[in-house]
Amino acid sequence: MASLVLGMDFYEKEVYVGLWNEEERCTKSFNVPAKSDGEHIPLFVVPTGKETFIAGHEGIAYSIREGCNGVSLLYGKNVKERVEVNGMVFEISELLAGFIGDILSAVRKCYAGAAFSRICITGERMNPDDSRRLSDALLRLGYGKERFFIINHANAFLRYMVSSDEIRRRQRAVTIDTDSFGSEVYFYNPADRGMGFPAYIERLETSPVLNEELYTIADGDKRKEAFEDVVSYVMTQDRNVNCLYVTGHIAEDERIKDVLRRYASASLKIFSGQNLYSSGACYRAVDEKLKDGILSDGEVFHTVSVEAYKDAVIDGIPLIKAGCPLDRAVGRIYLIPDNSDKIVFRIRDQRTGRSEAVNFPLDGLIHRENRTNRLEITVRFPDIKTLVIKVRDLGFGSIYPASYRVSEQTIML
Amino acid sequence: MGKMIVTEGNYSKKPYYLKNSKLSIHSIEELCYCITKNPELCEDFLYDRDLAAFIDEELGLKERGNLLADCIERDAPLKDLVTVCFCSCDYLVREEIEDFLEELSRSERSEKWIRIRNKADSYLSHENYKNAVINYRSLVKDAGSLGITSENLGDIYHNMGIAFLHTEGFESAAECFRLAYERNNREESLKSYLLSLKFGEKNDDYRTALDVYNISEETTDWLKNAVFHTELEASDEAELYELREAEQLLKNGRVSDFYDIVAKMTEEMKEQYRKYND
Numbered sequence: 231m232a233s234l235v236l237g238m239d240f241y242e243k244e245v246y247v248g249l250w251n252e253e254e255r256c257t258k259s260f261n262v263p264a265k266s267d268g269e270h271i272p273l274f275v276v277p278t279g280k281e282t283f284i285a286g287h288e289g290i291a292y293s294i295r296e297g298c299n300g301v302s303l304l305y306g307k308n309v310k311e312r313v314e315v316n317g318m319v320f321e322i323s324e325l326l327a328g329f330i331g332d333i334l335s336a337v338r339k340c341y342a343g344a345a346f347s348r349i350c351i352t353g354e355r356m357n358p359d360d361s362r363r364l365s366d367a368l369l370r371l372g373y374g375k376e377r378f379f380i381i382n383h384a385n386a387f388l389r390y391m392v393s394s395d396e397i398r399r400r401q402r403a404v405t406i407d408t409d410s411f412g413s414e415v416y417f418y419n420p421a422d423r424g425m426g427f428p429a430y431i432e433r434l435e436t437s438p439v440l441n442e443e444l445y446t447i448a449d450g451d452k453r454k455e456a457f458e459d460v461v462s463y464v465m466t467q468d469r470n471v472n473c474l475y476v477t478g479h480i481a482e483d484e485r486i487k488d489v490l491r492r493y494a495s496a497s498l499k500i501f502s503g504q505n506l507y508s509s510g511a512c513y514r515a516v517d518e519k520l521k522d523g524i525l526s527d528g529e530v531f532h533t534v535s536v537e538a539y540k541d542a543v544i545d546g547i548p549l550i551k552a553g554c555p556l557d558r559a560v561g562r563i564y565l566i567p568d569n570s571d572k573i574v575f576r577i578r579d580q581r582t583g584r585s586e587a588v589n590f591p592l593d594g595l596i597h598r599e600n601r602t603n604r605l606e607i608t609v610r611f612p613d614i615k616t617l618v619i620k621v622r623d624l625g626f627g628s629i630y631p632a633s634y635r636v637s638e639q640t641i642m643l
Numbered sequence: 644m645g646k647m648i649v650t651e652g653n654y655s656k657k658p659y660y661l662k663n664s665k666l667s668i669h670s671i672e673e674l675c676y677c678i679t680k681n682p683e684l685c686e687d688f689l690y691d692r693d694l695a696a697f698i699d700e701e702l703g704l705k706e707r708g709n710l711l712a713d714c715i716e717r718d719a720p721l722k723d724l725v726t727v728c729f730c731s732c733d734y735l736v737r738e739e740i741e742d743f744l745e746e747l748s749r750s751e752r753s754e755k756w757i758r759i760r761n762k763a764d765s766y767l768s769h770e771n772y773k774n775a776v777i778n779y780r781s782l783v784k785d786a787g788s789l790g791i792t793s794e795n796l797g798d799i800y801h802n803m804g805i806a807f808l809h810t811e812g813f814e815s816a817a818e819c820f821r822l823a824y825e826r827n828n829r830e831e832s833l834k835s836y837l838l839s840l841k842f843g844e845k846n847d848d849y850r851t852a853l854d855v856y857n858i859s860e861e862t863t864d865w866l867k868n869a870v871f872h873t874e875l876e877a878s879d880e881a882e883l884y885e886l887r888e889a890e891q892l893l894k895n896g897r898v899s900d901f902y903d904i905v906a907k908m909t910e911e912m913k914e915q916y917r918k919y920n921d
Contacts, residue, residue, distance in 0.1 A: 539733050540649040547649060563649065566672060566734070570645030601734065602676065604650065627669040628658050629676065 234346050236337065237512030238330075239386065239505070240353040245333060246505050248512035323366035330364075331371055350379040350515035352386040352507050379514055383407070384416055386510030391418045393513040403473035404464060405506070408480040413460050417468060454485040461493060476502040516553075530559045532643060534609050534617060537574040538565055549609045552580035559611040564624075567592060568601050575609070575619065577643065588619075588641060595623050595637055602626040617641045648672075651732035652702040659697045661688035664769045671702055675734040678725060682747060683758075683765040689724040690715055698731070707731040722747060756782055756789040760799060772806040779803035797827025804835060813843025824856075833858075834866065841870055882908065 237248035312319050334346065351364055361380045368378045381389075387405055403418040447453040457480065465471065474493065480486050481502040494500045530553070535546035549561025565573065571592050578585040596603050604624040611617055619639045625632030651671050658667035661677060664684050668674045674694075678685045688694060692715055699708025711727050713719075722744050729740045750758065763778035779799055782789065786796050804819030820836035823829070833856060840849040853863065885908055892901040 537647065538649045539646040542733060542737065544646055564654070565647040565649060568646050568648055570647055573647055601648070601672075604654075604670075604672070626676070627673040628667040629673060 234337070235348045235512060235515045236334075236346055236350070237386075237508045237510070237515055238333065238349070238351045239383075239508035239511060240351060246508035247333065247337065248505060248508035248510075249337070250512050250516050321366075323363050323370060326363055326367035327370040330367055334371070346373075346377070348377055348379075348515035349373060350381060350386075350511040352381050352383055352511040352514075356380065356382040379511075381511065381514055383414070383507050386507040386514065387416050388418065388510070389513040390506050390510035393510075402468070402471045403475060404468065404471045405475040405477060406460060406464060407506075408457075408460075408476075408478040415464050415467075417471075450483075450485050453480075453483070454489060457486050458489050461489060465493070472497055472499065474498060474500045475506065476500070477504060477506040479504075529553050529555055530611050530614060531580055532611075532617070533578045533580060534561060535576045535578075536563060536565070536607065537576065538563070539568070546576055549607075550611070552578070556611055556614060561609045563607050565605050565607055566601055567596055567603055567605065571596065573605075573607065573621065577617065577641070579643070588639075590619055590621060590637075590639055592621070592637070595621060595635055597633075598626070598630050602630050604632075615643050617643055648733050652698075652704040652707075655697070655701040657701065659694065659701070661694070662691050663687040663766065663771055663774060665771070666769070671698065671704060671707075671728070671732045672734045674698075674728055675732065678728060679735070679743060681765060681769075682743070682750065683761045684769065685725065686721050689721065689728070704731055721751075754790070756785075756791050756795075760795075763799075764802060767802055767806055770809070772809045775806040776803060776810060779806065793826045794828075797823045797825070797829070797832065799823075800826065801829070801832045801835065804832075804839070808839070813839045814845070817843060817845065817848075821852075830862075834862070834869075837866055838869060841866065842873075 235250035237250075239246040239248070311322055330351075334349075338346075349368065351368075353360060353364075364380050365375070365378075369375070387407075391403055405416045405418070407414045407416075447456060461474075464474075474490075476486070476490060481504060487502065490500045490502055530550060532550070533548060533552045534550045535548045537544060538547050539545075540547060547563060549563060550559050567573075573590040573592065575588040575590060576585055577588060592605075595605065604626055606622045606624050608620045608622075609617060610620075617640070619641070621637045623633045623635045653670075655669045658669055660667045661674075661684075664677075664681065664687070666677050666681070666688075668677060678689075689711075692712060695708050695712035695715060697708075698711060699705050702708070707727060711724060714723050714727055725744065725747065726740070729735050729743070735743070750761070759778050759782055763775045763782070766772070766775035766778065779802060782791065782799050783796070783803070786799075791799070800819045800823035804816045804823060807816040807819055817836055817839035820832050820839055823832040824836055837849060837852055837858070840846075840852060852858075858866075885904060889901050889904040889908075892898075892904065
């Protein structure tokens, strides 16, 4: 039976779900639309038994019960601990449990009765009471405290940034999230090496210019102007920002994309899209799964990375990540040595957290002028305790033909 | 400190031939290598829309390909194009890029004839004899106005002679080497002149030149030796016999037989080419 890792982002009118995709080592996200598209409606369950199938962004069908919307309770102005539905009094956590249970069973249906090994829920402006209610709901559903996490949006954003290689390398990132409350702006900063967590949220911007409810402005041109004000305000706050991420409904507006295109340059990379927080929550759950060393049979225990130069930084480039199924545990990368006669691999045991460096000498493989040796590096796990590293000389195009010499090293872990 | 560079983009199975050079590339790193090794020629191959398309489609670096295409479209300075290529991967570090751009600026500031000569020399080393001759000719023609000294002009004639050896033949080459020697007084040019006469079967001119230029016995021995060894090497080439035979037929007016031999040789070459490419 498959074991899934799930992230959920609770908005007031809808829920976004992120699922960990083991094959591509990334999350797949989609939204679960709510029935209401107007004002907040209280949670209730219509016991009709009628089911509606809704196709998510990734083409996965979801079945949720009609009229089921638990989110408004979390963000309603006068949240009560108990509510009356159809003459019966319910604890909020009980109703929330019903709502979350519906989503989980819908996902489970798509994955042939899969179990959930880790669940992470995030929400906008999550306060301690919200966290407690959600915790109670998950406990009611039978999930032990070690299996779920409740984090705020800032934390989910941080996880997303850290897990997204492309954005992480840009180093100074900012996210603009536009919703019905206005715009929230997070400034992300990578931390110094050696710190426990590789990044932190530098600050959360709260300026009056951000308060306007952008996506509720009906006039497209006015909405565009208001958004331009927000972007220019944000960019003046930190001139070193080299990555801008725009999320929320507004990210799909073509006029807004026009504005973003104008700002995009070689020094400022721009991403726009939905589902950032659900993905971030999912990454959080994945991290937790690996940190605890909860690895199933047939999954590798070690993360193998190679020290290499990319985007003007020498960094550990992961080739195989712990938790990867053994039959797919193969990593490949192409490297060009620059005055280097060895390749340094780092092997980290996810169970113990211990890391060791393995030097792979390039004797006999480098025999041309500097930087004209293209090497193919393949790492694989023939079994859970054996790592094989293979290096092959591919020459340098038509300039220097390949010798196809191969050097191999087997490491017993 | 040594490092391992992660390659960027795809590795194209199909090579891309850089314009006006004999260079071909499969990856963005190879392009950077070719630029650094051939600064005089990069102007020729970087302003090529097909190269931008290759980077976009074959190497999978869409953004960089588009950026290069934009630069070509607005006729941006060469430095911009070089920067776009260098910044597409991690092949060179920032300091190396800056040094290269500085060198490029220095070269742009150098005298015009030096720029043309360097370019012509690059064409020559890339066996692009046609373009090399065009550039050498322009230098010879405007030598006075460009302020080329007699010695430098002699060197230019010498290199033009080398290009002529591959295009127009021994006679034109010999004339260039003679003009070169009269200006630069280099033994290398003189020897090349005499060898060209010898190989061009201008024996009378060869003997006259030996007298005119007071050639020492030592040099004469060297020339005999060089001719002997060159012919020995060439005799291994079956094609050379056939070519000489064809040449003789043409001289004797047997045009139809000449074309038969040429057609047979061409067919053999095609066959060989097909074999290599299968």
